[in-house]
Amino acid sequence: MVRRSGRRPGNQDTKQSILEAARQVFAERGFDKASIRAIAGDAGVDPALVHHYFGTKEKLFLASMNSPVDPSELLPAALSGPREEAGLRLVRLVLGIWDSPAGAAAVALMRSAMSNEWTARLLREFVVTQVLRRAVAELGIDEKEAPLRSALMATQIAGLAVVRYILKVEPVASADAEQLVAAVGPSVQRYLTDDLPGVF
Amino acid sequence: MVRRSGRRPGNQDTKQSILEAARQVFAERGFDKASIRAIAGDAGVDPALVHHYFGTKEKLFLASMNSPVDPSELLPAALSGPREEAGLRLVRLVLGIWDSPAGAAAVALMRSAMSNEWTARLLREFVVTQVLRRAVAELGIDEKEAPLRSALMATQIAGLAVVRYILKVEPVASADAEQLVAAVGPSVQRYLTDDLPGVF
Numbered sequence: 085m086v087r088r089s090g091r092r093p094g095n096q097d098t099k100q101s102i103l104e105a106a107r108q109v110f111a112e113r114g115f116d117k118a119s120i121r122a123i124a125g126d127a128g129v130d131p132a133l134v135h136h137y138f139g140t141k142e143k144l145f146l147a148s149m150n151s152p153v154d155p156s157e158l159l160p161a162a163l164s165g166p167r168e169e170a171g172l173r174l175v176r177l178v179l180g181i182w183d184s185p186a187g188a189a190a191v192a193l194m195r196s197a198m199s200n201e202w203t204a205r206l207l208r209e210f211v212v213t214q215v216l217r218r219a220v221a222e223l224g225i226d227e228k229e230a231p232l233r234s235a236l237m238a239t240q241i242a243g244l245a246v247v248r249y250i251l252k253v254e255p256v257a258s259a260d261a262e263q264l265v266a267a268v269g270p271s272v273q274r275y276l277t278d279d280l281p282g283v284f
Numbered sequence: 285m286v287r288r289s290g291r292r293p294g295n296q297d298t299k300q301s302i303l304e305a306a307r308q309v310f311a312e313r314g315f316d317k318a319s320i321r322a323i324a325g326d327a328g329v330d331p332a333l334v335h336h337y338f339g340t341k342e343k344l345f346l347a348s349m350n351s352p353v354d355p356s357e358l359l360p361a362a363l364s365g366p367r368e369e370a371g372l373r374l375v376r377l378v379l380g381i382w383d384s385p386a387g388a389a390a391v392a393l394m395r396s397a398m399s400n401e402w403t404a405r406l407l408r409e410f411v412v413t414q415v416l417r418r419a420v421a422e423l424g425i426d427e428k429e430a431p432l433r434s435a436l437m438a439t440q441i442a443g444l445a446v447v448r449y450i451l452k453v454e455p456v457a458s459a460d461a462e463q464l465v466a467a468v469g470p471s472v473q474r475y476l477t478d479d480l481p482g483v484f
Binding site: 194195197198199204207208211212231232235236238239240241242243244246247248250251252253254255256259262263266267268270271274275280281282283 | 404408411440444446450459466475481
C-alpha cells in the first residue's frame with residue numbers, strides 16, 4: 085500500500101470518510117432508508133463515532149451536503165403565523181438565505197446538482213425530507229395532495245433561485261426582495277393551499 | 285504553425301469557426317448589439333458567407349446555442365387564442381418540447397448554463413430576446429411592466445423544467461403533462477396579465 089504523502093490518519097480523515105460514505109448512502113437509499121449504521125459500516129468506523137462527530141442523522145445529512153443552513157432552525161418561524169400568508173413568508177425566507185453570505189454555498193450546491201446525478205439526488209432528498217415535508221406537516225395539508233403541492237411549490241422556488249442567482253435575468257436578478265415576495269409569494273401560496281381545478 | 289492532424293480547412297471548419305465566434309460575440313454584446321459583421325470579422329470570413337451558411341442573425345443565434353427548436357416557429361400558435369389562457373398554452377408548449385426527443389438537448393443546454401457563465405449569458409439572451417420579447421409583444425403587455433412580468437414568467441417555467449427534468453422531484457417528474465398545465469398555467473397567466481399588488 086502506498087502511504088499518501090502529507091496526510092496522516094486522524095480525526096479529519098475519519099470525518100471525511102464518514103461524510104463520503106454518508107453522501108453515497110443518502111444518494112443511493114434516500115434519506116429515510118439510510119441508517120447511521122450503514123454509513124458507519126461503509127466508512128469502516130463504529131456508529132458511535134458517527135454520532136459523536138455529527139449528532140443526528142439530520143445533522144449528518146446537512147453536513148454531507150455542505151448545507152449552509154439548517155431548515156429545522158429556520159422553517160418554524162416561516163411556517164407559523166397566518167396560514168394564508170405562508171407563501172409570502174417562505175419566499176421571504178428563501179430570498180433571505182440566498183441574499184446572505186450563505187447564498188454562495190446555495191448557488192454552488194444548485195449548480196452541482198444540475199450537472200451531477202448524485203448531487204441531484206441529495207438535493208432532492210434535502211428538499212423533500214428537510215423542507216417540503218416540514219412545510220406540509222406544519223400547514224396541515226391534505227396527505228394525498230401534499231406530495232404534488234409541495235413539488236409544485238418547489239418548481240416556483242427553485243425557478244426563482246435559478247433566474248435570480250444563476251441565470252441572472254433582469255429585472256429579477258437585482259429586484260428588491262420584498263417586490264419579489266409580493267410577486268412570487270401568492271403563486272407559492274396557491275400551490276400550498278388553494279383549490280387547483282383540473283389537478284385534484 | 286502546427287497543422288492539426290486529421291483536419292483539413294473546409295466548410296465544416298469554417299462553419300465551426302463562425303459558430304464559435306457567434307457564441308463569443310452574442311455572449312459578450314448580447315443579441316441586439318451583436319452583428320453578423322462583427323461575428324464574421326472574429327471568424328476571419330466574409331459576412332456574406334455567414335449569411336450563406338446560417339441565414340438571419342436569429343438563425344445563427346439558434347445554431348450557435350444548439351437550440352433544439354426555433355421559437356419563431358412555435359410561439360405564434362401558443363400566443364394566439366384567448367389572452368386569458370396564454371399561460372396554459374405556454375406551459376403546454378414548453379412541456380411538449382421538453383417531453384419530446386428535443387428535450388435531451390434542452391436539458392443539456394440548461395445544465396451547461398448552470399455551470400458556465402458564458403452559456404448562462406447565451407441562454408439568458410435566448411430567453412429574453414427569442415421567447416419573452418415575442419410573448420410580451422403578442423399579448424400587448426404594458427411596456428413598463430413587461431420586463432418584470434416576463435422574467436417572473438421565466439422563474440416559473442425554468443423552475444418547472446429544473447424540477448421535472450433535472451432534479452426529477454416526484455410526483456412532478458412523472459406527472460401527466462396536462463395535469464401540470466392545469467397546475468402551473470394559472471401561475472404563468474398571473475405573471476403575464478393579472479394585477480400584482482405590491483409589485484407595480
